[in-house]
Amino acid sequence: MHPLLADLRVVEASSFVAAPSCGLHLAQLGATVIRLDMIGGGPDFRRWPKSEDGSSFFWEGLNKGKKSVAIDLRQPQGRELAARIIAAPGQGAGLFVTNFPVSGFLAHERLAAHRPDLITVRIMGHASGRQAVDYTVNNAVGLPSMTGPASLGAEPVNHVLPAWDLLAGSHATFSLLAAERHRQATGEGQEIRLPLFDLAASTVGHLGQIAEATVQQSGRERHGNALYGAFGRDFLTADGERVMIVAITEGQWSSLVRALGIEARIEQIEGKLGVSFRIDEGNRFIHRDELFALVEVEIGARSYADLTRDFDELGVCWSLYRDLKEALDEDPEFSGENPIFSNIEHPSGLTYLTPGSATAFSGLKRREPVRAPRLGEHTEEVLSNVLGLTGGEIAKLHDLGTVASA
Amino acid sequence: MHPLLADLRVVEASSFVAAPSCGLHLAQLGATVIRLDMIGGGPDFRRWPKSEDGSSFFWEGLNKGKKSVAIDLRQPQGRELAARIIAAPGQGAGLFVTNFPVSGFLAHERLAAHRPDLITVRIMGHASGRQAVDYTVNNAVGLPSMTGPASLGAEPVNHVLPAWDLLAGSHATFSLLAAERHRQATGEGQEIRLPLFDLAASTVGHLGQIAEATVQQSGRERHGNALYGAFGRDFLTADGERVMIVAITEGQWSSLVRALGIEARIEQIEGKLGVSFRIDEGNRFIHRDELFALVEVEIGARSYADLTRDFDELGVCWSLYRDLKEALDEDPEFSGENPIFSNIEHPSGLTYLTPGSATAFSGLKRREPVRAPRLGEHTEEVLSNVLGLTGGEIAKLHDLGTVASA
Numbered sequence: 001m002h003p004l005l006a007d008l009r010v011v012e013a014s015s016f017v018a019a020p021s022c023g024l025h026l027a028q029l030g031a032t033v034i035r036l037d038m039i040g041g042g043p044d045f046r047r048w049p050k051s052e053d054g055s056s057f058f059w060e061g062l063n064k065g066k067k068s069v070a071i072d073l074r075q076p077q078g079r080e081l082a083a084r085i086i087a088a089p090g091q092g093a094g095l096f097v098t099n100f101p102v103s104g105f106l107a108h109e110r111l112a113a114h115r116p117d118l119i120t121v122r123i124m125g126h127a128s129g130r131q132a133v134d135y136t137v138n139n140a141v142g143l144p145s146m147t148g149p150a151s152l153g154a155e156p157v158n159h160v161l162p163a164w165d166l167l168a169g170s171h172a173t174f175s176l177l178a179a180e181r182h183r184q185a186t187g188e189g190q191e192i193r194l195p196l197f198d199l200a201a202s203t204v205g206h207l208g209q210i211a212e213a214t215v216q217q218s219g220r221e222r223h224g225n226a227l228y229g230a231f232g233r234d235f236l237t238a239d240g241e242r243v244m245i246v247a248i249t250e251g252q253w254s255s256l257v258r259a260l261g262i263e264a265r266i267e268q269i270e271g272k273l274g275v276s277f278r279i280d281e282g283n284r285f286i287h288r289d290e291l292f293a294l295v296e297v298e299i300g301a302r303s304y305a306d307l308t309r310d311f312d313e314l315g316v317c318w319s320l321y322r323d324l325k326e327a328l329d330e331d332p333e334f335s336g337e338n339p340i341f342s343n344i345e346h347p348s349g350l351t352y353l354t355p356g357s358a359t360a361f362s363g364l365k366r367r368e369p370v371r372a373p374r375l376g377e378h379t380e381e382v383l384s385n386v387l388g389l390t391g392g393e394i395a396k397l398h399d400l401g402t403v404a405s406a
Numbered sequence: 407m408h409p410l411l412a413d414l415r416v417v418e419a420s421s422f423v424a425a426p427s428c429g430l431h432l433a434q435l436g437a438t439v440i441r442l443d444m445i446g447g448g449p450d451f452r453r454w455p456k457s458e459d460g461s462s463f464f465w466e467g468l469n470k471g472k473k474s475v476a477i478d479l480r481q482p483q484g485r486e487l488a489a490r491i492i493a494a495p496g497q498g499a500g501l502f503v504t505n506f507p508v509s510g511f512l513a514h515e516r517l518a519a520h521r522p523d524l525i526t527v528r529i530m531g532h533a534s535g536r537q538a539v540d541y542t543v544n545n546a547v548g549l550p551s552m553t554g555p556a557s558l559g560a561e562p563v564n565h566v567l568p569a570w571d572l573l574a575g576s577h578a579t580f581s582l583l584a585a586e587r588h589r590q591a592t593g594e595g596q597e598i599r600l601p602l603f604d605l606a607a608s609t610v611g612h613l614g615q616i617a618e619a620t621v622q623q624s625g626r627e628r629h630g631n632a633l634y635g636a637f638g639r640d641f642l643t644a645d646g647e648r649v650m651i652v653a654i655t656e657g658q659w660s661s662l663v664r665a666l667g668i669e670a671r672i673e674q675i676e677g678k679l680g681v682s683f684r685i686d687e688g689n690r691f692i693h694r695d696e697l698f699a700l701v702e703v704e705i706g707a708r709s710y711a712d713l714t715r716d717f718d719e720l721g722v723c724w725s726l727y728r729d730l731k732e733a734l735d736e737d738p739e740f741s742g743e744n745p746i747f748s749n750i751e752h753p754s755g756l757t758y759l760t761p762g763s764a765t766a767f768s769g770l771k772r773r774e775p776v777r778a779p780r781l782g783e784h785t786e787e788v789l790s791n792v793l794g795l796t797g798g799e800i801a802k803l804h805d806l807g808t809v810a811s812a
Contacts, residue, residue, distance in 0.1 A: 048635025057614030190769030208463030219729025229454025323625025363596030
């Protein structure tokens with residue numbers, strides 16, 4: 001954690017990946033992040049992967065370092081309490097991140113009635129209010145038909161990384177910081193709406209794919225594991241290891257050709273075809289079948305150890321295919337040797353390798369990651385410190401079942 | 407574009423997706439973003455997809471609304487000029503985004519000698535300086551072996567979306583804004599390093615996958631298009647349309663069951679297995695084969711029009727599989743009807759549907775997206791306005807081949 005945002009207090013009423021990851025980023029930057037949940041947990045409280053006793057690794061991964069308040073959000077007084085926490089005074093407070101519906105009891109206008117300078121960041125499905133999740137926007141922008149080997153025919157391949165949710169979480173983070181900067185100058189709050197569909201649609205546009213589809217009059221076909229528009233693919237070594245090799249820049253290409261000792265044969269192909277692979281990476285893609293065949297033989301003739309020693313000496317861009325368990329077992333970058341990782345104990349009772357922020361700030365000492373809260377762990381603390389409720393008032397809320405504590 | 411950051415001036419010396427997308431986000435939020443490139447273009451200037459005449463749709467997508475300065479970065483005086491632009495005075499200036507090497511002529515310490523409060527955001531491969539790109543970190547954290555149908559056996563499936571690059575770009579954006587906020591309070595600059603590998607490794611950790619692999623003693627196996635841990639998959643309608651259906655929340659599940667009229671059969675299966683699908687979404691995953699078989703028959707018996715009318719009435723979370731061209735042809739959300747999109751002309755000379763920011767700020771009027779610059783389009787403007795060079799000095803730099811203009 002980097003205490004850059006130590007004077008900010010953010011309230012999160014959220015579930016799943018996008019909004020919680022926004023809160024996680026802000027917490028890792030030093031903000032106080034209060035997550036509000038239904039008593040018993042929101043819809044993501046048991047989300048897989050989970051432990052044998054049902055603790056969600058997903059939940060405890062995405063809520064590290066946050067404070068947890070458990071409220072019965074079906075009760076009118078629970079909803080009122082949530083609104084008061086969200087709109088509580090404080091110069092660096094009045095920041096709200098959510099994926100609750102636009103027009104419900106956590107509508108921005110309702111909350112802003114308590115605090116006009118409130119900033120709400122609301123992650124949505126579609127701008128219209130129609131629901132969508134990561135796994136329904138991905139195919140709506142055409143990616144599954146581009147993914148996987150051509151042998152699959154019409155069978156699409158879904159992604160397994162919730163990339164749109166993750167991207168929404170980080171977009172929400174910079175949007176909130178930009179709006180808070182604006183508020184410091186003007187005193188103005190506002191609602192920021194970030195529809196997952198629009199995020200995916202704009203992103204494929206930013207990557208040039210809308211222009212491509214417009215000009216080509218067709219979607220991009222699938223190219224298996226070949227990197228589009230340059231040189232890249234997986235290859236098998238003589239001893240059966242699989243490596244990904246990428247040559248997008250001129251330097252990466254030259255290194256690869258040298259490391260494999262295929263300068264003469266590449267020149268020969270270039271002469272035959274009348275192209276330069278060095279200068280124009282697109283030619284490496286156009287003629288990939290010929291290049292892949294050549295490289296395949298070379299990689300297949302060498303052991304993993306020999307090959308990758310040469311690769312590293314010459315600066316080839318490559319990596320090993322492995323599953324995450326193998327990475328954890330074998331790679332020091334997946335261990336406490338990497339400063340982003342620490343072994344800490346979690347609410348599940350388990351101790352495992354836990355990442356802090358991926359980002360290193362030279363001006364700030366890196367802090368250890370902080371475990372996720374137990375549900376309701378900070379209910380009393382927040383009611384007391386943020387709302388100034390007395391012990392008696394808090395006890396009454398417990399008695400009414402309006403709040404719960406861990 | 408949202409002029410939230412109108413008082414910021416950011417310099418970008420970058421290529422490909424990650425650093426340029428950071429500059430794009432900042433430009434869309436209203437910052438002045440000056441991209442420095444080699445005369446003739448950096449390594450991404452011809453990156454695919456591109457037009458028939460060689461204009462990169464990729465480049466013009468990721469550099470919208472930026473100013474372009476073309477410098478010969480091999481010349482010592484070109485390097486000096488770049489450093490002066492990066493470290494030029496101004497309260498909201500001294501912000502630098504790059505993927506250039508740590509220790510080269512754009513090393514933070516060198517630049518900070520000119521301006522101690524400089525903030526540099528540097529996107530890297532590995533923290534060690536070892537190179538990596540999106541397509542080599544993805545397999546290094548185990549995703550390709552989890553992607554695609556089990557029928558592929560040991561054959562991994564690479565992703566086609568540069569998710570890690572995109573995520574790095576948005577992480578860079580919020581990291582820069584957090585550091586700039588800190589600088590406003592303290593006057594301190596710093597270097598922020600964001601290694602792509604650490605970003606991927608920390609993200610799979612945040613999602614609970616490191617805990618999962620630690621406890622299971624194995625990586626996650628592939629589940630084809632089935633959504634891990636809940637209900638979700640692609641299904642074919644009677645008329646051959648493919649739809650993605652997701653039921654993660656209780657509400658999504660209840661809607662789906664009602665829309666398909668399978669309440670009784672679901673109850674029967676629940677009774678037989680002694681589980682509740684409604685309360686525990688994990689059960690929908692454990693018993694997915696039985697559920698998929700049932701849903702498959704129901705979807706396969708209905709036309710797309712009938713099915714999706716019922717789905718929308720009852721609030722089922724679904725979407726159509728299609729390629730991007732089909733989306734552009736058929737979906738009003740991929741048209742000028744969606745306020746994020748405008749048809750604008752680009753440096754390629756082509757006019758096509760172009761996204762602005764996916765994010766809507768209630769306090770600010772949305773502005774049309776602004777096309778990418780021609781390479782060197784703003785060389786003279788920046789040398790004059792930012793460095794205060796005279797016409798004669800600028801002409802001399804042209805004569806020496808140190809700079810070029812569009």
